[in-house]
Amino acid sequence: MSLPHGMIDSVDNMKMEPSSPTDRDRFPFSRSSSTGSLHTLSSSAPNSGEGQGGVATGNMSSSSGHDDEDSDNKSSTISYKERRREAHTQAEQKRRDAIKKGYDSLQDLVPTCQQTDSSGYKLSKATVLQKSIDYIQFLLQQKKKQEEERNALRKEVVALRIMQANYEQIVKAHQNQPGQAEMRVSDETKFQVFQTVMDQLFLTFSNISVANFAELSACVISWLEEHCKPQALHQLVVSILQQLNSQMMQGNIRG
Known part of the structure; x- marks a missing residue:
């Protein structure tokens, strides 16, 4: 089938016409x-x-x-x-x-803490401490008392040792004089002298008041100052010896 000429041209034109870019x-x-x-x-x-x-x-x-x-x-x-x-x-x-x-x-060491209180409960710590303090104070007092007694005994021992030394010297002096053995005084005579001296002192001491300690102390001090002075004791002993000597002489004459 053939196309018309106009359409062919239009087709050609369309072919020849550049297409728009896409x-x-x-x-x-x-x-x-x-x-x-x-x-x-x-x-x-x-x-x-x-x-x-x-x-x-x-x-x-x-x-x-x-x-x-x-x-x-x-x-x-x-x-x-x-x-x-x-x-x-x-x-x-x-x-x-x-x-x-x-x-x-x-509590075991302190004797007063070893027993419980009267209610039967265990002692409290405060009670244990207080009882311990009291016991320590008691021990300190006992220690002080014993120290005083010890010092007194030491002084007495020293005095007795001095007296012992003096008597030992007297004994040695008599032993060194054998020619005077016949002139020694017998123990019986010595005791008789001592007894007579004590009897004389007791006669004066019997007048002391012993109603209380204050009066006794005052009277003893006065008695010592009056009758126990060296001069008074010397006179007393001399008079006693003269009496005993006279008695012995009379006894010898009679014998």
């Missing part, structure tokens, strides 16, 4: 770039996700590490406090045991 021809790089960009975004998105995931994983691991360290520090702190509290408790218990042992030993 979007692809005008922007040959836009789609590819957009596709590339989308590809880049799509390809970079997983990479970015992987990076963020790695960072997050690292952060999680580091935070878990810090948590472990904190928990270790807390546990070590708690254990240190517990050990310190336990050590303090043990030290306090030892101190209390030592105090209790000391009170028990003190």
Whole structure:
């Protein structure tokens, strides 16, 4: 079938007429770039996700590490406090045991603390301490009294030793004079002299008042000053010896 000439021309004109550029021809790089960009975004998105995931994983691991360290520090702190509290408790218990042992030993040592009170209960610590103080004061008084008695006994021993030495010298002096053996005085004569002296002194001492200690002390001092002076005793002994001598002479004459 043949076409009309006009239509053939129009067809030719359409063929010869350049076609309008399409979007692809005008922007040959836009789609590819957009596709590339989308590809880049799509390809970079997983990479970015992987990076963020790695960072997050690292952060999680580091935070878990810090948590472990904190928990270790807390546990070590708690254990240190517990050990310190336990050590303090043990030290306090030892101190209390030592105090209790000391009170028990003190109660065993003090005689007045060994019995319980009237109610039957155990003595309190304050009572034990007070009774111990009283007992120590009693012991100190006894010690002072015994020291005074010891000093008095020492003085008496010294005086007796001096007297012993004097009598020993007298005995030696008499032993060194054998020619005067017949002139020695017998023990009976010595006792007779002593008895006579004591009788004379007792006669004067019988007038002393003994109503109370004050009067006795005053009278004894006055009696000693009056009758026991060396001159008075010398005169008394001389008179007694003269009397005995005269009695002996009379006895010899009669015999």
